[in-house]
Amino acid sequence: MSSTPKPTSSAQTSGAARLLQRQLKEMSTAKDLPGISVGLLNENNVFVWEVVLMINDDCKYYGGAYFRAHLTFPPEYPHLPPKLVFQAPVPFHPNIYASGELCISILHPPEDDKYGYETAAERWSPVQTPETILLSVISLFSEPNDESPANLDAAKLLRQDRAGESKEFRRRVRKCVRESLGED
Amino acid sequence: MPPPNTPEEGVVATNTSSILALRPSMSRDGGGDGGGGGGGGPSSAAAVDLRLLEYEDAVDENLICPICRVALVGPVITNCDHVFCHRCLVQAHALNPVCPVDRLPLKLVSETRPAPKIVQNQLDNLNVRCPNHARGCHLVVARSLVENHVTRYCDKTMVPCPHPSCEHTVVRNDVGKGCLHYDVQCEYCEGNMLKADLEIHQDQKCPNRKKDCELCSAEFVRNKQEEHMKECPEVEVSCKYAPFGCTQQMSRKMAEGHGEKCDYRVVGPVGEQLAELRSELTALQEKDRMKDRRIKFLENRGYTLPASNATEAISDISLPESSTNADMAPYESRDQYFLSLFETMESKVERLSSALAEVEGRHSMMLINETLQIKDQLTEIRSTLGVLGMHVRWLMNFRLQERGRVGAGSPAMPGSLAGNQQGTSDPNLPRRLSDTMREHPPRL
Numbered sequence: 307m308s309s310t311p312k313p314t315s316s317a318q319t320s321g322a323a324r325l326l327q328r329q330l331k332e333m334s335t336a337k338d339l340p341g342i343s344v345g346l347l348n349e350n351n352v353f354v355w356e357v358v359l360m361i362n363d364d365c366k367y368y369g370g371a372y373f374r375a376h377l378t379f380p381p382e383y384p385h386l387p388p389k390l391v392f393q394a395p396v397p398f399h400p401n402i403y404a405s406g407e408l409c410i411s412i413l414h415p416p417e418d419d420k421y422g423y424e425t426a427a428e429r430w431s432p433v434q435t436p437e438t439i440l441l442s443v444i445s446l447f448s449e450p451n452d453e454s455p456a457n458l459d460a461a462k463l464l465r466q467d468r469a470g471e472s473k474e475f476r477r478r479v480r481k482c483v484r485e486s487l488g489e490d
Numbered sequence: 491m492p493p494p495n496t497p498e499e500g501v502v503a504t505n506t507s508s509i510l511a512l513r514p515s516m517s518r519d520g521g522g523d524g525g526g527g528g529g530g531g532p533s534s535a536a537a538v539d540l541r542l543l544e545y546e547d548a549v550d551e552n553l554i555c556p557i558c559r560v561a562l563v564g565p566v567i568t569n570c571d572h573v574f575c576h577r578c579l580v581q582a583h584a585l586n587p588v589c590p591v592d593r594l595p596l597k598l599v600s601e602t603r604p605a606p607k608i609v610q611n612q613l614d615n616l617n618v619r620c621p622n623h624a625r626g627c628h629l630v631v632a633r634s635l636v637e638n639h640v641t642r643y644c645d646k647t648m649v650p651c652p653h654p655s656c657e658h659t660v661v662r663n664d665v666g667k668g669c670l671h672y673d674v675q676c677e678y679c680e681g682n683m684l685k686a687d688l689e690i691h692q693d694q695k696c697p698n699r700k701k702d703c704e705l706c707s708a709e710f711v712r713n714k715q716e717e718h719m720k721e722c723p724e725v726e727v728s729c730k731y732a733p734f735g736c737t738q739q740m741s742r743k744m745a746e747g748h749g750e751k752c753d754y755r756v757v758g759p760v761g762e763q764l765a766e767l768r769s770e771l772t773a774l775q776e777k778d779r780m781k782d783r784r785i786k787f788l789e790n791r792g793y794t795l796p797a798s799n800a801t802e803a804i805s806d807i808s809l810p811e812s813s814t815n816a817d818m819a820p821y822e823s824r825d826q827y828f829l830s831l832f833e834t835m836e837s838k839v840e841r842l843s844s845a846l847a848e849v850e851g852r853h854s855m856m857l858i859n860e861t862l863q864i865k866d867q868l869t870e871i872r873s874t875l876g877v878l879g880m881h882v883r884w885l886m887n888f889r890l891q892e893r894g895r896v897g898a899g900s901p902a903m904p905g906s907l908a909g910n911q912q913g914t915s916d917p918n919l920p921r922r923l924s925d926t927m928r929e930h931p932p933r934l
């Protein structure tokens with residue numbers, strides 16, 4: 307892939323910046339995005355978004371939570387995917403590293419080999435938008451994926467929970483949900 | 491009109507960038523093979539980056555590239571019927587050789603072709619603003635013509651300095667003025683700059699240069715024109731009650747006077763209050779939502795199963811089924827669990843007894859109401875009965891008297907009744923027919 311053209315010229319950067327500016331505006335004025343709110347972390351940098359996800363109360367494990375994350379776009383956006391990093395309290399979730407970074411297939415660049423088990427079909431495509439990304443993230447809270455886990459502990463406990471062997475997963479999730487609401 | 495894409499990329503761009511310094515982020519579109527033919531010469535092809543244009547009207551969704559999300563530039567269509575800018579698709583394809591929309595494998599050369607002419611025509615006809623807008627050209631023109639305008643006609647396009655040894659560029663308007671690339675000082679702010687930049691500086695940036703307003707002839711700093719327009723007394727404004735329906739336009743200084751006479755001023759305060767209340771309401775709703783969320787969350791912590799280590803110990807006690815809500819957080823200890831269970835029961839009992847008391851109260855109230863009515867009715871009936879009795883007695887006496895007057899041989903009386911009455915009531919008759927009765931017959 308070394309021959310791949312990856313222009314990071316100022317032209318590309320400003321193209322990405324304009325695209326992001328438009329998408330930010332569209333998303334902040336959209337009315338049909340319940341539970342998602344977006345803004346810039348720093349007024350002068352359109353490449354880093356601050357995202358708040360309010361998880362629906364009906365959601366099995368994470369209902370009622372209020373998670374904050376930073377969505378960081380590369381200069382090559384939309385040809386390369388952004389990165390989503392949850393801020394403290396980091397959700398206890400099979401697909402979120404302790405560092406807060408989210409591991410979800412649609413955010414993996416297609417040519418990257420380290421996620422060999424995924425088919426390219428599930429990976430990043432330049433027609434994805436911040437909106438489609440965040441909707442996938444929300445659905446990941448409804449249905450955590452215990453294959454290819456980023457948090458082995460969480461994945462193990464989730465499997466035990468699903469098998470009815472232990473309630474430890476719920477207990478830890480409720481704790482982080484409480485923390486996300488600013489309690490204890 | 492051929493699309494502005496040409497096969498050249500990079501090389502030409504660097505050679506011509508000094509001439510074509512339209513914007514700091516000049517970039518070129520290299521989608522010639524997909525665009526259906528090359529444009530003019532190399533210099534004109536690079537003059538305008540169609541991706542940077544500002545569109546006068548909203549662009550139809552079908553003409554927007556799903557990758558860069560602006561109006562298509564050099565549109566190509568895939569065999570799976572998806573349309574992209576040629577450049578966007580080439581870039582995406584280099585990273586992942588599939589169609590970006592449906593992710594089907596895609597061969598760039600054999601499975602894509604230029605988009606149909608009708609799409610190109612629609613794109614060509616979109617109205618755009620001249621990219622020299624910032625330098626003062628306010629032309630709005632069809633997208634297919636903007637390049638021609640910029641390269642040949644626009645006065646505000648940057649062109650090479652006419653001086654042979656000068657490397658700089660200059661606005662086309664100033665070409666006839668010779669080389670303007672020498673240092674000058676702005677007479678207003680004393681800042682140093684090139685002569686070529688002086689005009690724009692004094693027009694738009696100089697912090698000291700004053701200007702007289704064309705409307706009110708007040709003096710203001712030239713680059714503060716917009717701010718002055720916001721307060722200039724002669725600028726046409728709409729009535730402050732416009733949101734409530736007033737359509738009048740007048741100069742700002744008249745607006746005050748009109749406001750006092752405006753037919754809509756009655757609605758004004760109400761409308762303002764309404765808007766205020768509405769915003770307050772949304773704020774409260776938002777707050778309410780957050781509170782609800784918290785309450786729900788806190789509620790979820792009640793009535794739950796004990797932690798897994800305690801399940802065994804109490805498994806022989808039959809637990810009420812309603813308390814085993816599996817989705818909620820477990821308790822830390824058994825005691826805590828029973829305590830909470832006890833508390834719940836207690837509150838339930840309390841609730842039940844208060845409900846009972848309420849029901850009782852309601853019942854006795856109902857009874858009292860009913861009996862009172864019945865009592866009233868009874869008295870009424872009793873009095874009617876008394877009246878009726880008196881009537882009957884009066885009538886009877888009247889009859890008997892009549893019969894007594896007519897005598898025993900009267901044939902008018904039916905035999906059995908007459909005989910019966912004669913036998914039983916005859917002896918009492920004189921006593922019963924009192925004078926009072928005759929003088930005051932009962933009223934009916």
Ligand SMILES: [Zn+2]
Binds near residue numbers: 555559562563574
């Ligand atoms: Zn595009």
Ligand SMILES: [Zn+2]
Binds near residue numbers: 570591593
């Ligand atoms: Zn396709």
Ligand SMILES: [Zn+2]
Binds near residue numbers: 622623628639644
């Ligand atoms: Zn122009």
Ligand SMILES: [Zn+2]
Binds near residue numbers: 657
């Ligand atoms: Zn010069």
Ligand SMILES: [Zn+2]
Binds near residue numbers: 681692699
């Ligand atoms: Zn000046």
Ligand SMILES: [Zn+2]
Binds near residue numbers: 703704707722
């Ligand atoms: Zn004025």
Ligand SMILES: [Zn+2]
Binds near residue numbers: 732736737748
């Ligand atoms: Zn008015």
